[in-house]
Amino acid sequence: MKWRNLALLPLFAVIVLVQVLCSATDSIYYLTQLTMSAYYSLLIIGLCVLMGYAGQISMGHAGFFAIGGYLSAALTTRSLVAFQDHTLVRLLHAAGCLSAGQDIYGEPMLVVTPWAACVIAVLTAAVVALLLGIPVLKLKGHYLAMATLGFGIIIYRIVLASSYFGEADGISGVPGFTLLPGLSVNGEFSSRVENYYIAWGVLLLGMLLLRNLINSRAGRALRAIHGSIEAADAVGVDTARFKVYTFVLSAVFAALAGVLLTHYNGGIGPSEAGIMKSVRYVAIVAVGGMANLWGALIMGVVLNFLSLRGLFGSYDDAVFGLILILIMLFAPGGILTLRLGGLWERLRPKAKSGKEGAS
């Protein structure tokens, strides 16, 4: 492990500290919202790399979240008994991807196991992102924003209009997701602490992956694209390919977040696919400072936590709209870079040049 990954250790310490504090002060209910915030933040750090580092806006990321959440929810709850003789179902059965059981009326049930459903859902999101990304990422500015917004609306309409996805009611009764024996993503009160650590563990892993990505060859290529696409092209960066890869990667993060949060909540509703969610994610990345993974992570957790605690009441969506406007008007670099960035610049020369900086 490289030294820069040690920067994640303080985060780990904070995660443990928060859990210990919550357990000690008998306010363990905070962990529920913190777990959900962690999953949303997983999507947000993925979007951060797309927006901040590759410089491509996506107003449709709730669509990928919904693909992940809805597919895994539908596959693990909708019985395949009626299609038992279909070749595809037989193949899945032979591969051990199906589990038989009984529904509440004692009828036989045949559903896809959570692991298989997760893989199918995330792969679907990746394929959709690839198919959408290749043509869409040729566009810039308004066009890209409108195209991704349109994609988000299509997904929203589909889940709202098809009975397979539960129409306006969404899907409920989604079973727990046993990641490893004894380690399960579910909404049971008894496994709250366990789920808190699963969520934050996944988020830490995601953070580790993205931090290493942006400091790698690919990351430098991405930043070159953001700076100037012509210049990046000129020095031999395959700009189109890197943009599409990042788009697919961020879609995978979003879909995975959708899968896990759906299993945690035990269900998903159409509002998760709505435009407002996509705009909210964009707003949070903007507040965090676009090309700032830590900013995105911190703002993702804080704002989602406050929103989930119901602090903004019925003004929830309006608050995120207002945040987006204010940040873009007054601090396009993000809240954190505004304050901490200035402080950091003042501190850094001292640390580097020692006595000179101090004098």
Add this chain to the structure above:
Amino acid sequence: MTVELFIQYLVAGITYGSIYAIVAIGFNIIYNTTGIINFAQGEFVMLGGMLSITFLHFLPLPLAIAVAVLCTMAIGAAIEILFIRWLHNPGVLRIVMITVGISILIREAALHVWGDNVHSLPYFVGNAVSTIAIFGARVSPQVLCVIGACGLMVLFLIVFFQMTSVGREMRACAANRTAAVLCGIDTRNMVTLSFILSAGIGAVAGAVMSPITYTQYDIGTGLAIKGFTVAILGGLGNSLGAVAAGLLLGVIEAFSVSVVPLAFQDAISIAILLVILFVRPHGLFGSSAAAGLKEF
């Protein structure tokens, strides 16, 4: 399909199409003077309808619509003065996010003021069941009001941009901003004016369509997407292209109802948008050479 049914679909398509065309022209007016796509364009339509319905409690119908349109124009001006005017060289991304934020604020404000119920104005002529026969198809007089109002607005805009000096100044500003400044045109005021104008025509469209399509706080986004589709189809900035493309999209949408379920109607026009963006981002009537000079 019988001839009557065909005409019925056609008229429905033209009705919706003319609304889309007006929204698209609203996009074009602002785009031409500023290079900005105003994502809050659909909200002007919603405000036009909602404010008219509110003012109808105190005023007769024509006056209520007039006051509502004036109010929406004032809101359009306020948006430009508060959020756009004082930014120096903002990037496209920044403007997109600001206007998206504005559209959300307007929508949420509307939700708190008018609730999430469906509202509508009364029919201008006759009532919900009165019809006029056109080649055997039954058409509501309100439909003719919508088509007529949209046609009049297009005519008004043509006259305004071609004949009046303010209109010419706006076109100069669109064609070459620096040259316009050198000629003594205050381009900043032209930008404000473009927001006022597109808010105004959006509000008129919102008021006349309200009796047949109803007004709800969240209709703006859908209209904005479709209006944008039409603007792209017709070539961004080309208002006559927008009229043709608007009617085309409206008719396609109307006839698609006979093939796919109603719930997927929106998905169709968005799919058209995506296809057009991929295949011909300069629009059906635009030239690809000119588009090469623009930022896509």
